[in-house]
Amino acid sequence: MFDNIFPVKLKNNDELIDKLLNKKILFNKNFGDIHYGENIWECGPQENRTWKWFLNSFLFLDPLLAEGMGEESYQIVLSWWERFKFSSLSDDFPWHDHATALRLDRLCRLALNLQFKESLVEIAVFHARALMREDFYSKHTNHGFDQSLSLMLVALVFSDHEEAEGWCETGFNRLVGEIGFAFTEEGVHVENSPAYHFGMIGNMVRARNLLKISNSFKYDFDAFFDKALYFLAWITRPDRFIAYIGDSASYRPSLAKELLDLPSASAVQWVATAGKAGEEPRNNFVVFEKSGYAIYRSSWRPEVNQTHIIMKSGFLSKYHRQDDDLNILIHAYGEDWLIDSGLYNHNQRDPIRIYMRSVKAHNVPYIPGVSMDRVNCSKDFSFVKEVNEPGFLCAFEGSTNMYKEGVVRRRVMIRDENEIKIKDIFLGFDDKEKFWLFHFPKDKIIKFEEGKIFVVGKNKRLVIKTSDVDVRMKKRVGSDDKFPSFESKTANVVTDSQVVVVGPSKNNDVIFDLVFENTN
Structure with a gap:
């Protein structure tokens, strides 16, 4: 049911899990191997916001969650909660607006294992209530987009909670506003970076999949997707890298299988494969x-x-x-x-x-x-x-x-x-x-x-x-x-x-x- 919502299993999952559990190492492609010793939440370059975001968003749990290693994941989550549950929401970290949404996503994935769902209710509800606050909501940003999706996800996973309907409705209403702001009429993401444009296409795919699961709200994404893919084809360089403009790093375009039937998908296939697949753009x-x-x-x-x-x-x-x-x-x-x-x-x-x-x-x-x-x-x-x-x-x-x-x-x-x-x-x-x-x-x-x-x-x-x-x-x-x-x-x-x-x-x-x- 949720297969298209969460990060996929990676080829190096076993290696990452071995490092995490047996060698006490967190691996991040931007920071390399980071030893965490006795306190995982204080490890690494704590002065670096990108590192603290990675740590507090629980991204390093993805290999464990993908392999169904619930007990190991739960113990790490519990240690975070015991360490930070009394921290003020005004603290930038751990309660960073974006990291909080991504962390809730991982909590929801763990809660799909019914063995842990009941134990996670308190933590999940606390996160959902934080995201519901208007003063915590990062309106009209890629952070706000993910916050909206997280509210819809927690409402689906904890659907028996009395506040779930409100979470879902607020998440959807915000999502519609985020989409309307995040993309121009030409389907281009507004946050000054082709790399973020590419990332937001992935977020839009996830949003469409979430709406299909909820079966409560309807939104036509395809017109946005087709325009977004058209721009992606043009902004991709001849060496198949997305142009390095603004806050961009090295990315090559790819296509979710859900988008292959859209008209502009063939242009992205062409630039992504150097003409080995897809259809050559005309202009x-x-x-x-x-x-x-x-x-x-x-x-x-x-x-x-x-x-x-x-x-x-x-x-x-x-x-x-x-x-x-x-x-x-x-x-x-x-x-x-x-x-x-x-x-x-x-x-x-x-x-x-x-x-x-x-x-x-x-x-x-x-x-x-x-x-x-x-x-x-x-x-x-x-x-x-x-x-x-x-x-x-x-x-x-x-x-x-x-x-x-x-x-x-x-x-x-x-x-x-x-x-x-x-x-x-x-x-x-x-x-x-x-x-x-x-x-x-x-x-x-x-x-x-x-x-x-x-x-x-x-x-x-x-x-x-x-x-x-x-x-x-x-x-x-x-x-x-x-x-x-x-x-x-x-x-x-x-x-x-x-x-x-x-x-x-x-x-x-x-x-x-x-x-x-x-x-x-």
Whole structure:
């Protein structure tokens, strides 16, 4: 009945269980092996929020639960309850809003074993009542989405409880609101990250499965799913990784079997398998105007070059927001060129995390002394739209109020897979010096000759020149004092990258020409 609700059994379950029970080791892909000794709840890097979230959400119990090891799971749950049951709900941990919902999911899975259900009533009810509180509900976030699902799940598992009907009704009503907010009309998740878009598709599958089990509420998910899959196909790079934009890490797209009959599923199959399955998408250019993305892909066929260009400019949610409006990424000829910084971690006090979110971590203009606006999100705050530019295959223009003192507009014109023109216009910054930042992977060789930037890759070189012939150009690497450059494709792992800094310039209308050339 609940087979499609909980995490599936993994191939390495036996290894994880052996580590957990016999070697007193918790394994997490981002932290490796963590010894927990006598007190599992105090182990590991307690100063790291991602670790505490992992620990307090009970994610490490999934292998035990998948194998039906109820007694072992119950003893761990009981030790947590004895340790934290008198902690205030205002404590960030263990009562983190998202971790609480995920923890309740694991309690419900354990309670399906009737041997433990009665013993878990007190703990489950306490969690459900916490999630019912409006001041605990993280409305219009991916956390709130999972909180809504958890309320519906606990109502199903503990259906004989007198409060179960209220849990289910509240969970469903919140879920409808979460779906309406979480996705634009184009089916794109609003939380500023393609990785979270992919994750939310999985959550939507789970929501649909829960509604089928409840048989009490109806909601048509398919229209959302099809649009969400369409965007997923476009945002997936030619190397089959989802684009590293904002709080994203390394993910490759996959399809739940429940979605295979949707029209856009074949496009996701195509990009996920490099054309070995599915159907080749037809177009080479799309703008998701209501969502803040413009994407060009020169080809979908794996045997030829695929130049993939993305510009993001949209601020529809404060969650996972980075100062990355007008950011441009380029993947071409089988390698990265213009790159983004990534997630790194969720510790907002970590200096590297602070950098990752900042304007300096992205391929955008930088204006010293001008602060960034991370508060006033709306569809009019920033956007991107298709424009007509004679002589070019396609063109799009983004606009943002991210820079508090004025408006910056960026027009990107694509002549073909090798030639791109970028035009930046500044409104309200007449007396301000501007810099432009272009981030590249560490493996690129960067040279400056005759006022041009030469970026040498494996098979091609990218030549960049600017209309401001008097502007200076300089390369910075890694932890530079003024212009650092890092990238992170895995949580808590950071590597040096390099940034070309162009400027300063007081011009309010500047053009960059980017051309791929053969290296020989």
